[in-house]
Amino acid sequence: MNSFGTNLRVSIWGESHGKAVGVTIDGCPPGIAITDDCFNNDISRRKSGAKGTTPRIEADKPVILSGVYNSYSTGAPITFMIENTNTRSEDYKDITYRPGHSDFVAEKKYRGYNDPRGGGHFSGRLTLGLVIAGVIAKKIINDITIEAEIKEIGGTTDFDSAISKAIENNNSIGGIVECRVQNIPIGLGEPFFNSVESVISHAVFSIPAIKGIEFGSGFSSATMTGLQHNDLIIKKDGKTDTNNAGGINGGITNGNEIVFRVAVKPTSSISSEQKTFNKESNKIESFRLIGRHDACIALRVPVVLEAVTAIALADLKLCLH
Amino acid sequence: MNSFGTNLRVSIWGESHGKAVGVTIDGCPPGIAITDDCFNNDISRRKSGAKGTTPRIEADKPVILSGVYNSYSTGAPITFMIENTNTRSEDYKDITYRPGHSDFVAEKKYRGYNDPRGGGHFSGRLTLGLVIAGVIAKKIINDITIEAEIKEIGGTTDFDSAISKAIENNNSIGGIVECRVQNIPIGLGEPFFNSVESVISHAVFSIPAIKGIEFGSGFSSATMTGLQHNDLIIKKDGKTDTNNAGGINGGITNGNEIVFRVAVKPTSSISSEQKTFNKESNKIESFRLIGRHDACIALRVPVVLEAVTAIALADLKLCLH
Amino acid sequence: MNSFGTNLRVSIWGESHGKAVGVTIDGCPPGIAITDDCFNNDISRRKSGAKGTTPRIEADKPVILSGVYNSYSTGAPITFMIENTNTRSEDYKDITYRPGHSDFVAEKKYRGYNDPRGGGHFSGRLTLGLVIAGVIAKKIINDITIEAEIKEIGGTTDFDSAISKAIENNNSIGGIVECRVQNIPIGLGEPFFNSVESVISHAVFSIPAIKGIEFGSGFSSATMTGLQHNDLIIKKDGKTDTNNAGGINGGITNGNEIVFRVAVKPTSSISSEQKTFNKESNKIESFRLIGRHDACIALRVPVVLEAVTAIALADLKLCLH
């Protein structure tokens, strides 16, 4: 199902080259200020245009269809629609089974009825709905602050040269993005099945291209000893000297900063010649992908990562009594 | 909430030193063979006793309270109870805020009403319910096979010496566990919010001590190019030459092996002298933890990891029409 | 939350005098034929215009925003938007606490942030989304047929004169609507908490103005004996001679016709002089409601009742494995 959350439910819908993409947010408390302007910043952070991102430019102007009255949330479901204006479906029409893409699984799962244009419902364009819901969620969680930033591109911190090289080679490149959450109340999350890690990772793996997530010391904790890893509580309010736990014990926020990192794979769509299976000839053939692509999708991940984190935390917060 | 799943719902309950721990499995199709014996193998794999695991030995004999008739599932909820017989609550009574444990967050979240004995509901003993549900789930997914194994302990593949050293030092040590799933049908999972990665990671982060998860090429994908990372489809059935995707595209199984790895932190409970905050004196003090502990909890993770993976996949399978 | 269903999830959104009302249907299997035309019949059955219904006429033309490609469902969420074109908000602006309406509870629940125009999100106009989702649901349940019809208006079967009299008196009048479902498979529903009666009644009480529901012999069963009430199975396939059970035993469909009736209260909006509480003067005052109203909302209920029944049954059907 294309929705997430128990008390704040975010549902996304739409296709890359269909009429529109959109999002419905149910359970938003009444009285949250919502104006057209408040989405500009995060939408523009997500938007392509920088070096390494696709030249496809959409207006990306969300239309509020419901749930907002006199610039405040009413308590009823809020629906946003973003019309698709700049679609070039003919680019995709002959492509079969692009490597690294969902073409094959979509065809099988939906028995050939899926919309194949630009990835259809699988398109990264759907993350626009996540970003919009994220803006609302950030307002709901209020003084909790979330900040994501790129830590590595192609295994290096010299992002610029890594990207240039990828573009030059008609290739793409991955990266690492880190997210930090501050001012978090103690007690969000549940010991079993809805640990904060469970809920955040569930949301995060909805972002296309994410291949891994680690909290606090993460994978490096596997090489540590207990003496090294255990964080010492130094204050009555639970503040610890180190933060190997990443702000979470037993699945529950401990009031320290939540820290996690995600691995973003290189964009699957590249302009280099590749091989793939041709479903008509039943043979492996060379082909070259036409269309507009991001050389490094990780560049566009931070704002989406913040958004899904905000959505996850807002839902957890609204589950507290 | 302490339950997981939409069409197969697994709910766990109980406390480490309370009357019992248990699990209820709702949505299990009728006609699945269930005998007392069928849990022995996985329960004994989870059981402590090997070098590096706690000497607390429980009978761990699940009693079937409902949902099974004439050795077959009836279609009604199946409840298992495992009585706690070997509890030594006095070991824990003076302990406050064990480092790396949930003591602090549990006290705050539940306003002091939580059962503190042996970690109460946060105890690793609750995973017994997961293992039992996993046995049922494995039967539901039938010819899908799941195998988890330890890949590293303390950063090395020489597990034995790493564990010996940790025991010698009254310390503990982490590890990496890998899980592989074969014979998986194409089409499990959803593009948004219920990707296979979302559902598996949600379940996996219910296992205490897990700090990270990566699918396929995982974190190393962040250093790869698109040309390296894209898996080439070589057969009509979707078989790929490489498996950087870990068997999942666009959130959906592609029929290739699902591969993922988890990072297990070192056990928080260690016998070395440590410091912690004393909530009565409001000071940081030294203390030494009495009780029975695992030097390396990662050793007991594989069967639990298989279990939650089976639960996640069984639920996804029962969501297919 | 404004959504219904587990495997088929219908979410409605919008306000009577806002930009649009709409519905999102998630979980619809791929390959269901969906054209603009297929909604015409049920939308026109719901539409006002007959004697006793409001003269407000909307185009009520649903725009398909997502989830349909080449006239078939794709398997992705299907979103419909129906723009509001014929709104006259000034009619409502001075009204406070219309008797029998949600004005008071909406103001309190949403702390004054609700959209009050025409009832906002509480408006009967939202049932347009239900009717559209019902058309899809009817296609999903396929050869199951659902037919609702008016049985009584104002306690009589001479509907015409009852309605004329209500109009003449600037008053309104209630009614009874019956729904019959045929060709139903055996085994839909669950013994506890998701009995067919539970699921249908849950959906039915989303229709504004419904005050009661009864299945099979319903309230008259309270006056019967067991010998009278027990339906005799006369055939191997479960066919019974009588149908006091209304097609449901133990919460589960038995293959016989499902029969239930609902009570529809008289429309709250009437043009007669009434009294109500004036929140500014804190006094009870006389007032007269301006605006366009249905003298008998029960006339418009049958198609909506069919719709929610179809939605409920489609969800139950998709829960079967």
Place this chain on the structure above:
Amino acid sequence: MNSFGTNLRVSIWGESHGKAVGVTIDGCPPGIAITDDCFNNDISRRKSGAKGTTPRIEADKPVILSGVYNSYSTGAPITFMIENTNTRSEDYKDITYRPGHSDFVAEKKYRGYNDPRGGGHFSGRLTLGLVIAGVIAKKIINDITIEAEIKEIGGTTDFDSAISKAIENNNSIGGIVECRVQNIPIGLGEPFFNSVESVISHAVFSIPAIKGIEFGSGFSSATMTGLQHNDLIIKKDGKTDTNNAGGINGGITNGNEIVFRVAVKPTSSISSEQKTFNKESNKIESFRLIGRHDACIALRVPVVLEAVTAIALADLKLCLH
């Protein structure tokens, strides 16, 4: 699925003649006083023994397996088990398709794997779990009071003679039970899909033998005019002079008393000679049901009705922020 509720989730399990019946309550806030004694009153109200109820007497002593520590809820799931001690399975072994019972649907739905002894999971004995959960729910909703009482038995208020006559005739008889809820806060419930009527009726139709439900003026509203039916708000706090709405407008509590009535069918199990379909001979045959039965199950409904109402309202209350 055998569970109910979003923020308070009640799951029941067990079979009439199996090892035990039970209930798990998840989401109960910490700090609710729970002792063995606090169930006595409601369990004894449910218990049979009065004229017209089955002579099967169980100890019905709930054992608390989890979630309670030092006589208070801990915030973790609370599981109760009630062992079945007084089972006489041989009474049922030859019975096929008892009229009015779930035997036929259970056999078909579960492909013959269901536990047929005493109705198995369909047994009215499962309502013991509802009653226990109801006791907890009543504590959660605190000063909201719920009272259910029998209004009619067999169409008359002279209950005693109606029951005597039914017993005399080896027959059974139905009844009407009314439930009233006081001290209810304004604002529980949602306009669409989770109206208070939707949520209560969903829970109520989990009680075996309920055939109808009506709120406020209910079915008689179908014969009323708007002028008669509209309740006049007479006070700032929403108090109305009449209560045709039954305390609910637009699906949301208005602070006035919630009133609803349910129809209870006559017990299906009667000792009179009846006819039924014999699945071996494929013929209709006469038979006489052996076993212990209630002549009027409605007598035992009030406490169960209060319980499910408390559960529904507690869940709605915990959904408020």
